[in-house]
Amino acid sequence: MRVKSSILGMALLATAATMGAPVPAAAQDSNYVPLFTYRTGPFSGSGIYIAEGMHDYLEMLNQRDGGIGGVKIAIEECETGYDTKKGLECYEAVKGKKPVVVNPWSTGITLPLIPRAAVDKVPVLSMAYGLSASAIGDTFPWIFNPPATYWDGMSMILSYIGTKEGGLDKLKGKTLGFIYLDAGYGKEPIPLLEQLAKDYGFTLKLYPVPATEMQNQSSQWLNVRRDKPDHMVMYGWGAMQPTAVKEAAKVNYPMDKFISIWWINEDDVGSAGPASKGLKSLNFHAVGDNFPAVQDIKKYVTDKNLTQTDKSHLGKVLYNRGVYNSMLIAEGIRNAQKLTGKKVITGEDMRRGLETLNVSEARLKEIGLAGFSGPVKLSCADHNGHFSTFMQEWDGTKWAKVSGDIKPMADKVSPLLTAAAKDYIDKNGNWPKRTEACDKAS
């Protein structure tokens, strides 16, 4: 009994000591980049690839170039499990270490960080997710969400459907089904969809999927079978996506009418076997590993076992998404170094670096990513860019590009975005006016 008590006491002491220990500060000769990831939990099917891509690109820069501008990147992952509560714990754990930027990788985590970013002077990079209205830099100087918002995404999907139907006016009288994860992310484009339904005269059917029912969607798809939507759009994540594809096949929904936002991956779509052939998804970067930068990841990181990445994941759509995310971080740091003349930058410097980000085609070629994605240029007023995407189709074994550039419907999205930003300010009381100066480059 005494031995047991002693062991228990020692364990408690050890735990208390660990919890009370000061958080080690990031080394002064490095730029600290925490990565909020989820390699575990219900959303790990999506999260693992992204975590791998984000980590490996930054690690490759460390190994190949000694970091950025001669300064190493201090990479640290914090596991959120795509849980907002855990994400906020991660934020609290890292903010004392002076991160140059945080990547929440969850709209749910991003939303509560928006008001904190300006106070803590930590820029938030919510790459193609988060609050669509945070694209407005004058209102949200610390939030960046390039290259397109969820509203842009929805407008581009509508635009693509319009092209297939022979014009947006042909949407009149049609039915559009929207199946989505019943969370902040999934609900994000609904205001725009409702407006577009009024403008173009189509009927909108909503099919929310609660997180607890992600793998139990037969009801939603029975509703789809009854309502017979002419087109289905999905904003899914994690285990919701393969289940939705399987259920769509089960109710014989035509896959060529089923379009996903940019988050569906090869495993998700392949889960239904040949039946998923024809399913489409938006994308804004290439798939595959045939890029010098990705080959360098192989050479400097995966071949040297400096990562947990399964080598077969290189080039997969969400792996490349992680690479794209880290490319934006790296270019933001590089730009901030150029602007300030400092090697080790602060969050404020990074904010300026991101605000004047200009990743041109020439620059993409320079960093070994020619043809990987379109150029990205941000400004003081526009933290998103609202860039074009393209449609890709699952051919049974891989994604194939099936469209040219699709532009967002700026005329429809912009007024709503401005109104949403104003609404956000109204609801959040003393929202501070922007005091941060704009750099000339922006």
Place this chain on the structure above:
Amino acid sequence: MDILYKILIDPFLQMGQAPDLLVQTLWEGLVSGVLYSLIALGFVLIFKASGVFNFAQGIMVVFAALTLVGLYELGVPAFVALGLTIVVMFGLAVAVERLMLRPLVNQPDIILFMATFGLTYFLIGFGELVFGGNPKKMIASELYLPSGAYDIKMFGGFVSLQKIDIAAAVIVSLMVISLAVFFQKTRIGRALRAVADSHKAALSVGISLEQIWVVVWFAAGIVALVTGIMWGARSEVSFSLQIIALKALPVLILGGFTSIPGAIIGGLIIGIGEKVGEFYWGPLLGSGIESWLAYVIALIFLLFRPQGLFGEKIIERI
């Protein structure tokens, strides 16, 4: 008036206008219900033997399925992997009895309940450590489980019966019958029922509590394995499957925590009730109601039978 029409008239008109969809909804509810019953059965077995609500039943479903798929991915033939998974679940039952239950004998039920929380987190961490966090494809075809569907034309429409769902219904029915026979007709089964009635009385007639606990945790492990295979084949094997296990809670409230028939009937009522409710009345409430509808159904039943459909009415002298 319009809302009353939508609640009281329109759903029934829809049922009459598209009877094929009604049959399809009932079928989907039946299949979900069968699977809920199976999960609930795992809870009931352990609750009967030890009075513990096993919070770890959900993660046991994931752990069993991951072990099966993980072994297969290591190159073990499917049926050998199945056999080895059964061995692993037996090992887990023994480990739970030795390391968790035995040291907690005579502790209040709440302590045992909390211990099952600990077991849950251990299995999550251990499972992720061994098998990784990425979802896996269930080896359904390798286990000769059927795929595809029978599309039956009826009422001017069609009803699609997935072969895997039919297989699930048959396998689960056989399993329930086997468990019922095992616990009703065998010596161990009678011993289990004696333990369920009174630990002390059972001990006094020479029944080994340790042995019974191993048997019920092993049986719950087998139930978890079958659930994992069937649900994994419908979707994928991932840690989110453990969330579905929470669906067993309204089933248990409805059917009673100690009744095997209760778990089965309760599962079917919840499964069919939530699908019909979601399909015909869900759109009135913005859809996505089935996650809480199951609890509403269970609560309505509780108003009339507080002990659940088949639960024992316990009268205690104060």
